[in-house]
Amino acid sequence: MATTYRICPRSGLQFNSDAEKLMRWHAVAGVLSLLVGGIMALGVILTRWPAVKLLEADTFYMVLTAHGLNMLIFWIIFFEMAVLLFASSTLLRCRLAMPRLAWFSFWLMAIGAVMTNIAVFQGESSVMFTSYVPMMAKPHFYLGIILFAVGALLTCFIFLGTLVVAKSEKTYEGSVPLVTFGALTACIIAIFTIASGAIILIPTLLWSLGYIREIDSLMYRTVWWALGHSSQQVNVSAHVAIWYAIAAIVFGAKPMSEKVSRTAYFLYILFLQLASAHHILSDPGLGSEWKVVNTSYFMYFAVFASMIHGMTVPGAIEQAQRLKGYNKGLFEWLRKAPWGNPAFSSMFLSLVGFGFLGGISGVMMGAEQLNMLIHNTIYVPGHFHATVVIGTTLAFMGLTYFLVPVLFKRELLFPGYAKIFPYLFGLSMYMVALVMMGAGTLGVARRHWDMSFAGAPMAYEWPGAAYLMMGLTGIFGTIACVSGGLWILQIVFSLLFGKKLEEGEKLSMPIPLTLPAPTPGGAAHPPATPGTMVLALIFLTAFILYYFVNWKYLSSLWGMA
Amino acid sequence: MSAILPPSERMWWNQPIDKLEFIWIAIALVWSLVMFAMMIWWHIYGNQNLANETYKTTKEMYAAKAQAVVDQYTVRTGDDTEKQFPIVKPPAGSDIYLIGRLWDWWPIYELEQGKTYKLHLSTMDYMHGFSLQPQNINIQVHPNYDHVIKITPNQAGTYSIVCNEYCGIGHHTMVGRMYVKKGGE
Numbered sequence: 001m002a003t004t005y006r007i008c009p010r011s012g013l014q015f016n017s018d019a020e021k022l023m024r025w026h027a028v029a030g031v032l033s034l035l036v037g038g039i040m041a042l043g044v045i046l047t048r049w050p051a052v053k054l055l056e057a058d059t060f061y062m063v064l065t066a067h068g069l070n071m072l073i074f075w076i077i078f079f080e081m082a083v084l085l086f087a088s089s090t091l092l093r094c095r096l097a098m099p100r101l102a103w104f105s106f107w108l109m110a111i112g113a114v115m116t117n118i119a120v121f122q123g124e125s126s127v128m129f130t131s132y133v134p135m136m137a138k139p140h141f142y143l144g145i146i147l148f149a150v151g152a153l154l155t156c157f158i159f160l161g162t163l164v165v166a167k168s169e170k171t172y173e174g175s176v177p178l179v180t181f182g183a184l185t186a187c188i189i190a191i192f193t194i195a196s197g198a199i200i201l202i203p204t205l206l207w208s209l210g211y212i213r214e215i216d217s218l219m220y221r222t223v224w225w226a227l228g229h230s231s232q233q234v235n236v237s238a239h240v241a242i243w244y245a246i247a248a249i250v251f252g253a254k255p256m257s258e259k260v261s262r263t264a265y266f267l268y269i270l271f272l273q274l275a276s277a278h279h280i281l282s283d284p285g286l287g288s289e290w291k292v293v294n295t296s297y298f299m300y301f302a303v304f305a306s307m308i309h310g311m312t313v314p315g316a317i318e319q320a321q322r323l324k325g326y327n328k329g330l331f332e333w334l335r336k337a338p339w340g341n342p343a344f345s346s347m348f349l350s351l352v353g354f355g356f357l358g359g360i361s362g363v364m365m366g367a368e369q370l371n372m373l374i375h376n377t378i379y380v381p382g383h384f385h386a387t388v389v390i391g392t393t394l395a396f397m398g399l400t401y402f403l404v405p406v407l408f409k410r411e412l413l414f415p416g417y418a419k420i421f422p423y424l425f426g427l428s429m430y431m432v433a434l435v436m437m438g439a440g441t442l443g444v445a446r447r448h449w450d451m452s453f454a455g456a457p458m459a460y461e462w463p464g465a466a467y468l469m470m471g472l473t474g475i476f477g478t479i480a481c482v483s484g485g486l487w488i489l490q491i492v493f494s495l496l497f498g499k500k501l502e503e504g505e506k507l508s509m510p511i512p513l514t515l516p517a518p519t520p521g522g523a524a525h526p527p528a529t530p531g532t533m534v535l536a537l538i539f540l541t542a543f544i545l546y547y548f549v550n551w552k553y554l555s556s557l558w559g560m561a
Numbered sequence: 562m563s564a565i566l567p568p569s570e571r572m573w574w575n576q577p578i579d580k581l582e583f584i585w586i587a588i589a590l591v592w593s594l595v596m597f598a599m600m601i602w603w604h605i606y607g608n609q610n611l612a613n614e615t616y617k618t619t620k621e622m623y624a625a626k627a628q629a630v631v632d633q634y635t636v637r638t639g640d641d642t643e644k645q646f647p648i649v650k651p652p653a654g655s656d657i658y659l660i661g662r663l664w665d666w667w668p669i670y671e672l673e674q675g676k677t678y679k680l681h682l683s684t685m686d687y688m689h690g691f692s693l694q695p696q697n698i699n700i701q702v703h704p705n706y707d708h709v710i711k712i713t714p715n716q717a718g719t720y721s722i723v724c725n726e727y728c729g730i731g732h733h734t735m736v737g738r739m740y741v742k743k744g745g746e
Contacts, residue, residue: 057730091565128727134704135687135729174571178564217688217703248563255564256582258573283701284615284682284708292600300593307589315582316564368600369609375699376690376725443697445690445725449733453723456734457642460694460721526579533581540588547596551603557696559608559677559713 003095005507011249011406014510018099019089019162022106023082023407027400028495029110030078034393035488036117037070042481049474050451050467057449061126064447066117068129072388073148073231074113079396080186080238081109081155086407087183087241088162093510094171097161101154108151116144128447130228133204133215142205146198153194156187171512178255178262179248182241185265190234192273196226218285225276232384233272235392236306237265239350242395243313246347249402250338253320256312256526264312267305271297278362281371291368303363310355310539314348315532322527330531342418346398349426354391357433358383360543370550372560376447378470379440386433389480394426400491410498414490421490425483431476439469611700614709623683623707627658631668643669643738656681656709659722659737661689661702663729666722666737674717674743682708689735690726699725714741 004017043063046054055063089096096102118140119125125137163184166172176184200223206212244261247253255261277294280286297303321333338344361383365374374380404412412418444451444466451470453459570576578586604610634655635647647668651657653676660667662685672678682691684704691700702708724735 057733061727061730132688132726172567174567175573177566178568216705218706221701244564248565252563254569257576257578258568258570259576260578260582260586261564280701282611282699284703284706287613288604288610292597292604296597296600299597303596304589304593307592308586311585311589312582315579363596367596369603369607369611372609372611372698372700375701376692377697377699441697443692443694443699443723445692445723447727447732448725451733453733453736456736457644458721458736458738460723460736463695529579529581533585536585540592544592551599554609555607557609557698558693558715559711560698561608561610561612561711 002508003099005093005510006504007507007511008406009502009504011402013090013406014093015407016089016095016510018102019085019096020407022096022099022102023085025106026078026082026085027403027407029106029113030075030082030396031400031488031491033070033074033078033113034484037067037075038481038484038488040064040067040070042478043067045474045477045481047449048451048470049477050470052474053450058123058126060449061128061447062120062123065126065128066120069116069120069145070113071393072129073145076235076388076392076396077148077152077231078109078113080190080234081106081152083238083242084155084159084183084187085162087180088159088166091177091180092163092166092172093512094162094166094169095510097158097165102158105151105154105158108154109148110151112144112146112148112151114144115140115147119144130224131204132224133207133217133220136208139205139208142201142208146201146205149194149197149201153191156190156194159183159187171510175258178258179241179245181262182237182244182265185268186234186237186241188269189230189237189272193227193230193234196223196230196276200224200227218280218283221280221283222276222286225279226273229276229278230273232388233268233275233302235388236272237268239354239392239395240306240309240313242399243309243347243351244316246343246395246398246402247313247317247320250341250344250347251317251320253316254526256315256319256529260308261312264305264308267301271302271305274298275302275366278366278371281366281368282375288368295366295368295371300363303359306355306359310351310359311532311536313351314535315529318529318532319526322529327527330534333531340419342401342422343398345422346394346401346426349422350391350395350398353386353394353426353430353433355539356542357430357437358386358391360546361437362387363543364547364550367547370554372557373550373554374440376445377440378444378446379437381446382433382436382438382440385429385436389429390426390433394422394429397425397487398422404491404494404498405501408495409501409503410494411501412490413494413498417486417490421483421487425480425487428476428479428483432473432480435469435472435476439466439473442466442469444470612708612710616707616709618683618705618707620683620685620704623658623681624660624685626656626681627660627668630656630658635668636671639669648740651678653677655679658683659691660685661691661724661735662686664724664731664735666691666724666735669738669740671740671742672714674714674741676744677711677713680710680712682710687728688726689724689728692723692725693739694721694723696720701726717741717743
């Protein structure tokens, strides 16, 4: 069947039929993984809530393994593959390169995800998402992840192929859009990430099958984290691209400076991968020089890049709003923003939470010496729930509200829930991240079934505040799980029972994108962004204070050399 | 045009940068460099730096060294709340070996406040996490690696060593102990 194109009457976007179908399947597979991961999240949170302690130890560790894998790998990467297809074929208005291969890789990913889930729920592969050696899982646990990764890798190459198609068939003029550029950044990091995963997981699979006698635990951690952490950097690149995309879709916002934003992305490509060092700062066997250079992304150049995006995204919104006449004072542009539009409110909560909670905590614990304060405490999941849930997942969820009518051609059911969802879910996750970090600052361990150490003669008594914060983690975590579950129901019901919307004109050939002629005399000078600058300075103040408070805390500890 | 369309100016590289945006870039760069310098500065002037001294070892070799220290410096055997582990009181400056294994930290050391010891960490099976409470010092411990850290306890008291690397079903029962006494006690 020949491929066709349609122009969405609601967004003006042009969808290629192959790419569109693949995007829908990837998004649905992602949401199903999110559903499994979400149910597991409830099990985790209700067990770590000291007053509830729902599950037995063995079930808890199994559920925790399933939670990590389904959330951090399956949900996010499935959705990211949909984003790659969107940013290439849809934004560049071209056909998809090698659609058959794209289906093959989708099914590889799906089979891999199912296989690993089966291994986990059979109960003998409760090795956590990280599967550190020498603790061994069943061979199909590793094989599933490898198949999933190979599928994702192929889709990355399809993305690159589609960029080539668009270029050679001249479906756009000039440079690719900023969002596509961001997706390209994510794709390049993803290729590095997946290759690292293969390098360590293939020998680990052979070890699990008995062909290799031993895998060195330090080598495993060093290479595995090039998968484990760098894949989170794929998320950063992808969700920053989505921030720009939502700002463009909702406000028609134009990047403040293409040069600055693209250079910031380029810094990600150069330096973000070094961050796997964050996980091995408190390990033996690696020198301080190596740790300092790698943990800081060379010289914090990737943090620098994120701080730039953190200013240019709201800055672009402020400019667009001021051009519309919201010029009063510092913040009228922000007050008059469409806070009831879930795509916008999700994006904004994602941006603020990612910066203030995820960003600051991440840089603090990524400092070589400060890492000893938080290594393997529940501070770490506190941090990455701020980055991956508030930053990435909330941005993806917000974008999904836009995709229901545009990509799935269905009217969204329960629009009232859509209005409050970003606040309900987003703010409860803010609280989860905060109280987990609080408990971690007091030392509470992550991946730990019982903070009261039942059955241990030398049990340690945590301070009361630690119990309080773990209780709050339970309460806010439950709110987040339930509201997230309702979001899944809302999306699934809308896709199944929502009113079918008009498809738009069908075409056999793509219409290339032509840009309006540049305005004579150059573009008008864009308005200044003092409001964004004030927000950025508040962020910087919080950052500096928190950073040095932790050095102060470190200085009170036992001498170590 | 917007971020989902190609840049409207073909020569976007030549567009001037907004003044406030430029100021923020400069601030962000300076702060990044300050944070980088901070880690190096702490290596020179700070008192809490994780040692780089590490040796490849085997479980047997490491266990034998630990046993030798225990044999030489054990002062008493612990009671039931101490799992009847040996309580070992080595002289200041000596090498002390802590073993992480399913699901104990062995043995129990008694150290003197303000004195420096060379603490060795390794495990007999899986990885474990050395988490000293209520200090909150956290170090990853690997099998077959002997990590040597010079420690100087600055406060007397009873310390717990919680395992904070998942190590199987009994992980939550893996708690050890360390005593720090004032000199002359």
